[in-house]
Amino acid sequence: MTDYLALAQSVVQQAADHGVEVEAIITHDAETQIKVSGGEVEQLSQASSRGLGVRVIDGGRTGYAYTSDFSADSIERTWRAARDLARVATADEYRALPELTPISDEDLEIWDARLPDVPATDKIDLLKRVERATLDYDPRIILADFCNYGDSINHVYLANSRGFAGQYGRTTVFSYLMGIARGEDGGMVNAFGMGASNFFDELDPVAIGREAGEKAISILGGKPVETQTATIVLDHVVGAEILSALAQALSAGDWQRKRSFLLDRLGQQVGSDMVTLMDNGRLKRGIASAPFDGEGVATSATRLIDEGVLQNLMYDSYSASKDGKTSSGNAQRAGHRSLPRLGPSNFYMQPGHLTRDEIIKGVDRGLYVISVMQTGGIDPISGDCSMGANGLWIENGEIVGPVGGVTIATTLNDFLQNVSQVGGDLRFIPMFGVIGVPTLRIDNVTIGGTK
């Protein structure tokens, strides 16, 4: 077994002896992916891979190169390429490797020691149960599509010329599928079910399968309502999609580039007092948790919006030195092929106490939104937010029937101001980053449908 941390350190040593700063990351991953259809395994993919990425900072100029080839020649070619590329980059006085920070050895509970030994047959069985739970939910479910299981065992080794050397292992497992339902009129709808955890045993196949079945059946036969202004109640998946845009608007890097609808409003009330938004890279059993971030800074918990008041932003070392702050440990790394990039870790809205049913009961007239479709429909710069929606219509606290083919439109600003109730049912959705959201009630939203 190669000592990858020692290898990363030796790359740093070789490349650094010309007065430049160097960081080397080595990732070594093993992953399994399975796809099941109609109770049969359709795809089974297993692989392990590794890679080296070298970042050189030469007088504030950054060059980057990576390779998957660990031969001595290739490693040397890679750090040399990074050094050469640094010469064409623009010098930036704030660009430097971060100061050493103490890394706590607290157990974040992100390593499932059992996962490497779980046989593929157990994973296949789990996935077949996911599929069956969707199909068994209702005879109108005609298909469980994209029925996938995946897991990964990741090892990260990071070293830099300031003396940082660290490593950690993290496991993740996930499963998702799409339930497709057909009504008597032949109309079809679909909905996702999903689950993710650091631990194999925590994945609940029946819950994942049922979610897809239940959601698809509930919106079957939905028709547009009249265009109007009403209350909406957001399911977790929908709330997560909106929160992912808020996460971008709360990144210091986007502020420094003047790309946030919240720009220059630090210390101000930007949302209702129900809104508390957190980013926590040290969350126990957080899918995005790690002891240090993508450039070796200790991760932390940051209160971004506290009861509606904008308090803090997320920082990496670069944006922090620009603003005279300290990094919040938010440099993310998508493997050895990319530079550290400022972004959320486990980003979530602090839950309240209400159940989903209690929230729905309080709505006179509105839409419980179960699924949305959008791309670029939530703009963290202008704050504009517009999406196609499916869900259930609520009248006097009761669900009266499915709705489809409508659009919901608001702005992120109004969204934050109009959050009037927050559920106690916090759930992390790993689709748009790792975003945690409870059921939310939002008032005064334009619903576009028929005249």
Next chain:
Amino acid sequence: MIDKALAQKVLAEALRTGADLAEIYVEDVESLRLGMDDSRVETAMRGEDRGAGIRVFFGNLVTYAFTDSLDEQSLIDSARAAAAAGTGSSSQTRIDLTERKSPLEYPVLKPFDTLSIEDKVQLLSQMDEHARAYNPQIVQVSASYDQLRRHMWLFNSDGLQVEDERFYTEIRGGVVARRNGTLQQVRDGFGGRVGLELLDQNDAIAEIESMCETAVKMLDARPCPAGEMTVVMCNGWGGVLFHEACGHQMEADFITKGSSAYAGKIGERVANPIITAIDDGTIPGRRGSLKFDDDGTPAQRTVLIEKGILKEYMWDLVEARRVGRDGSTGNGRRESYRHMPMPRMTNTFIDQGEHDPQEIIESVKRGVYIANMAGGQADIAKGDFVFNATVAYLIEDGKLTAPVRGATIFGNGPQVLNEIDMVGNDLALDPGKGMCGKGQAARVSVGQPTVRIPRVTVGGTDDASA
């Protein structure tokens, strides 16, 4: 990358447990990315990726293993891992590989090394300077240059041996205009399966100035009215609507599962007879063009819809085998050796129509003209789509009038295809910026002439008209 003798040995190993077909896909990739943001070269990045994926077919079960080491032991180990699901045995120990050549040529007129890295950086600086000089309201500018060489080799136990060395060059730009509290972002780009001749055939500076012009104009945009109305979609990039809302539903994986609205409809009328739609992986210089797809099938031109009649789906090898079809349509594509291929589009477009585009706009009393979109999303089961227009104008009494912001069009792909009642004579493919995501990224082109959709739901933030 690997020689014939080694390929034969690895294939024999992969077949040993009784597979019907085994395949080795080898890839060697080199990339360079330069990115300027905030007038600074912030991204200067080179990458090398080399590896192989071994795919083994046992009836409808497909197993896959990949490795980033191309030595004999690693390849044999991967072949064994992929073969492990088999319980039978094979007597086929000798595989005769015959190299197949493509008649298609995608010549690179100017190799990547004909410009230095410094020259490439210089181009981005010029884009940045011109954009900033264009108007004081332009507050942010970004520009990027990408070059990619992706060389693939494929060997399979049917004796197939092919290779395809693909070169791509891309330029992207983004500007943000700001006036008082209003911000407007515009992004665009161009590229293709070409070398640096791309930079002679396109004027990067004129392109970014045009983005600035649009962003400044859009600062005056008012909220888009909501409700049902007539929508005219621009030519070229407007074809992304067909790609998302109809094209994906013609991909064979959605057909064989029966989840697509087009399943079982070959020979039936699925669109207005003025609509002909084509997927063509053989167009010179385009992002979706291939010699061979990533199953080793030659690229081809496939008429999907002819005068409103559904003619064909887009097949990859797995789906073609599933239904016993003789070969695929050359639509099997994968993101890298770490991925299995799946049915994907190449260059997909609605074909030329008869109307003058001006005549189409003049025909609309009240509606919205969509000039650019951020991309979109479609629901495969229902064919419902949502598209967010980044640049749109009101049409009033046959004329383009005020710019509008926040316009979202919402509808059903197959239904819209039946309803489109005017197709322009200005067919164009997009400038070469399309990246399709279906679990894996794939370079694609989209295209269409100007089209008119007589009635579609438009979502906006102004419900005054409702």
